[in-house]
Amino acid sequence: GAVVSQHPSWVICKSGTSVKIECRSLDFQATTMFWYRQFPKQSLMLMATSNEGSKATYEQGVEKDKFLINHASLTLSTLTVTSAHPEDSSFYICSARDWGGMRPYEQYFGPGTRLTVT
Amino acid sequence: KNQVEQSPQSLIILEGKNCTLQCNYTVSPFSNLRWYKQDTGRGPVSLTIMTFSENTKSNGRYTATLDADTKQSSLHITASQLSDSASYICVVSSNNAGNMLTFGGGTRLMVKP
Numbered sequence: 001g002a003v004v005s006q007h008p009s010w011v012i013c014k015s016g017t018s019v020k021i022e023c024r025s026l027d028f029q030a031t032t033m034f035w036y037r038q039f040p041k042q043s044l045m046l047m048a049t050s051n052e053g054s055k056a057t058y059e060q061g062v063e064k065d066k067f068l069i070n071h072a073s074l075t076l077s078t079l080t081v082t083s084a085h086p087e088d089s090s091f092y093i094c095s096a097r098d099w100g101g102m103r104p105y106e107q108y109f110g111p112g113t114r115l116t117v118t
Numbered sequence: 119k120n121q122v123e124q125s126p127q128s129l130i131i132l133e134g135k136n137c138t139l140q141c142n143y144t145v146s147p148f149s150n151l152r153w154y155k156q157d158t159g160r161g162p163v164s165l166t167i168m169t170f171s172e173n174t175k176s177n178g179r180y181t182a183t184l185d186a187d188t189k190q191s192s193l194h195i196t197a198s199q200l201s202d203s204a205s206y207i208c209v210v211s212s213n214n215a216g217n218m219l220t221f222g223g224g225t226r227l228m229v230k231p
């Protein structure tokens with residue numbers, strides 16, 4: 001149980017375009033989802049926390065107008081990178097918390113999405 | 119400031135050998151400590167999770183220890199296999215309203231034949 005999927009697994013886009021990444025909890029309801037980015041040989045950096053039905057809370061230094069997060073349902077959160085630039089190229093990972101499950105404080109991570117902006 | 123420090127940053131061992139990875143933390147208030155394995159290009163996968171009262175926990179060839187007094191943890195890998203090559207990340211959860219996670223920088227392990 002507690003599986004989190006991401007789509008797409010990798011995407012290449014041109015500079016200036018927007019890209020949407022989906023994060024789904026497949027077998028549980030995720031009231032809270034987290035979005036991380038990870039640069040090569042570095043650890044995960046939290047970008048934002050989203051609660052279902054409310055606005056996301058962004059970490060300091062993360063532009064909310066550039067990284068649009070929508071968490072409209074208990075099983076789906078989306079991250080849209082708007083007007084992407086090459087410096088946005090990174091590995092984006094989501095995680096989800098199952099508040100109603102046996103381990104409510106556990107975060108289950110998705111497999112990640114590799115974004116390359118050319 | 120909450121911090122998690124891991125050592126070594128990288129490690130190369132021969133297949134079949136054992137190794138131990140270290141994690142020191144200054145996270146307060148402490149809730150639990152997790153070890154994750156992250157293969158290249160994949161998301162982290164949980165190996166162990168330990169609360170304040172747990173000193174050791176095993177998951178197959180992986181054994182994690184926790185000393186809450188000294189705020190140190192270790193992950194011991196026994197009889198390493200080529201598939202153990204990955205990054206191992208120590209993550210500490212704070213017992214605050216958001217139960218936020220503090221990530222270590224990871225140890226990149228390479229197992230050679």
